[in-house]
Amino acid sequence: MDNRKMVNDITAMDEDLAKWYTDIVKKAELVEYTSVKGCVVIRPYGYAIWENIQRILDGMFKDTGHENVCMPMFIPESLLNKEKEHVEGFAPEVAWVTHGGNDKLEERLCVRPTSETLFCEHYANIIHSYRDLPKLYNQWVSVVRWEKTTRPFLRSREFLWQEGHTIHETADEAICETERMLDIYADFCEQVLAMPVIKGRKTESDKFAGAVATYAIEAMMHDGKSLQAGTSHYFGDGFAKAFDITFSDRNNQKSYPHQTSWGVSTRLIGGIIMTHGDDNGLALPPAVAPIQAVIIPIAAHKGGVVEKARELEKTLGAAGVRVTVDDSDNSPGWKFAQYEMKGVPVRIELGPRDIEKGECVIVTRHNREKTTVRLEAAPAEVVKKLGQVQDGLYQRALQNRKRRTYDCKTTDEMIEVMDKNGDGYIRAMWCGSEQCEAAVKEKTGAGSRCIPFEQEAVSDKCVCCGKPATTMVLWGKAY
């Protein structure tokens, strides 16, 4: 009864996906709303996921020679204005501080929407010679963008992220860095978040404000829509010129350095929900799950059950598993539903009869598979199961993407495919003109997500104008 009630509290995905999403973030206690629109409280369970993401990614950054710094949160208006394209892209959506205490400020300050301008000001101060290069910097902060429509994790006015900002002697080195960081993001998403991604380049119309080239990883969500999960930008020397950052090169000539920036955010948590969740709630990849295994004592009032559960908790903990025992007075059925809803990858049931037989029952969240194992074998078995869940989630998501990826030769075909199958990725050729890109979006509703690095000719003509085309574009709707 309890069990059913709990699950019924979550709107079914098929019924209303947006409502399903909101139910999950609230009921799994990931976030809570506040009186400031578009700004949420990230609650302990949600923040613990972010801490795991941070810890693992930060390690990957440091292993590749990056250092953390912290820039101020405020950008003076005149500083934001220095790079023309950049300010045009961001000024319409920044929050402005106009007063400090009771005094009006001489110059308005915006709350950083991203920190290129601050890093540039800093680089101009500290870089003089090629010996000062490269600088491979990163920061973990929150940024603010005054969005009209908001949704926890996926699009909020304030969000947590990391932003890498690097500066190099040569264009080659900077391009290399841009690509390296995209690879790190892709590896992280696939191996840690179990979220398959497609690496590609954004079209000109979709570039970051001020970039020469923007690369992105795109992940397909449950409903066939695409989530831009991370971006990596190559700036050339445009920012260096706008901010007058120069250095004496190896020939003692004054030279402009080349820059990059790259970021992922708490949006990844939205991606996890929309990739792995189901009608029973969240399903967390073990690598970032705050609780990897929950032990639920059955008939806990009976002598020795809770003690045995605590014992098992210890041996699992010693095996490196993030484990907890729920010995609260809720019913086992309620607990099953509760931890399924919270996406805990593995549940372990332990009752008097199991203990008598020296066994316990392991249930994996994503497929509800049950395995009975000897208690002494439980730690090794749970570790193995966690690996299987990690892989199982990835394979399921990959299958979903494969099933919903279509090759089309004309926009009519695109419309037909989407009418029949709903959203998804459409692989179709593009001549490279911005008009065709815009026309495809207008006709089909699907925009260019990226020009995948892995190219494969679907035809030899542009899906829109029919002229010869050699570039395959991934089209789809985006979050």
Add this chain to the structure above:
Amino acid sequence: MDNRKMVNDITAMDEDLAKWYTDIVKKAELVEYTSVKGCVVIRPYGYAIWENIQRILDGMFKDTGHENVCMPMFIPESLLNKEKEHVEGFAPEVAWVTHGGNDKLEERLCVRPTSETLFCEHYANIIHSYRDLPKLYNQWVSVVRWEKTTRPFLRSREFLWQEGHTIHETADEAICETERMLDIYADFCEQVLAMPVIKGRKTESDKFAGAVATYAIEAMMHDGKSLQAGTSHYFGDGFAKAFDITFSDRNNQKSYPHQTSWGVSTRLIGGIIMTHGDDNGLALPPAVAPIQAVIIPIAAHKGGVVEKARELEKTLGAAGVRVTVDDSDNSPGWKFAQYEMKGVPVRIELGPRDIEKGECVIVTRHNREKTTVRLEAAPAEVVKKLGQVQDGLYQRALQNRKRRTYDCKTTDEMIEVMDKNGDGYIRAMWCGSEQCEAAVKEKTGAGSRCIPFEQEAVSDKCVCCGKPATTMVLWGKAY
């Protein structure tokens, strides 16, 4: 030559302590200024210290059952206004956001100067029953206070900190938490930062805005002034009443919960500088030093020297030491001065003659003591030395505090002592009246730092009015 030049770049402490401080934060590359007054860039070396502080403190918080969360950075004006004393304390020094993009906001938002109001709003949403209590929350964020005079780390408009906010069933439990967190701060400062502190209670006039009681740890800096290194506040149920946070207690009665908050900030880095630094620069406690040992090859151009240094780096790293080799083409003398300035606790000199003899030379930063050891014994010896540095720094700071702590019976005596010896701590009795407290400050320049938990009667009369007094107060000037 290089050596002398480097050190000469730092103003002597005796000459101008403020300038000495600024020289260190800049030249040791802890911070760099920006175009926003009072907001600095925390550079990699400074941020790495903060990361070590965070990692260790966060572990202490989690070991005592605290969970991390993340609140929004914005507080609507009406929310800030809910608790009368609190808003009076903070409104004069907050930064106000008035516009989002091109639109004027309906209600101004302040950038959090501290987050009690946000936590209260959240608690009102999520707490219903005694079963929901306690909540032991913490967040690592930056806050903004529009200070008039600023100084990197010690007082800045934006600073990084952690703020703990807990809520409890009973007053006793909350008071217990307030004291427990003060103890954790004191242990952290003494054992990790090698910074002796005095635990005590703030007088009424010096309490946090909205608190029933404020506890603090006070640390004496080089110059005899006091740094408030951390605070822990007990709120009673005042905030709960202002924000209408109620719960059904164990008797099913509506009841108000009791709250606390507590915080330390990047100010601790300022404390490290002002406690341990000297005319040669920084001196970092090994527990938070980004580099604990630097290996400097002598005559590095000679065959095998750099290779041997790298080998030693590996064995030291394996022994858990944060170690690096500087094989750049600067002179050894320049490097000695450079790493002394950056406060690296241990330097290891390794030249061809040392290698021949199978030895290396270990020099400890704070006392320049030299030890020659066998290479195979180096890892164990370095670990031992790091322990000695940690303890040596603590003892030196403790001696400084003892030497500069005086007992006085009258304000005239206070003035005389300070005239003769400069700043320091004065232990003197207080009758408890706010007038006397203010009068002492006006006459002597020394304010009440705290009422130490460890009381010892210095006399039986108030230092100011001469009436009977049983409370010993620690008086001094503050940062």
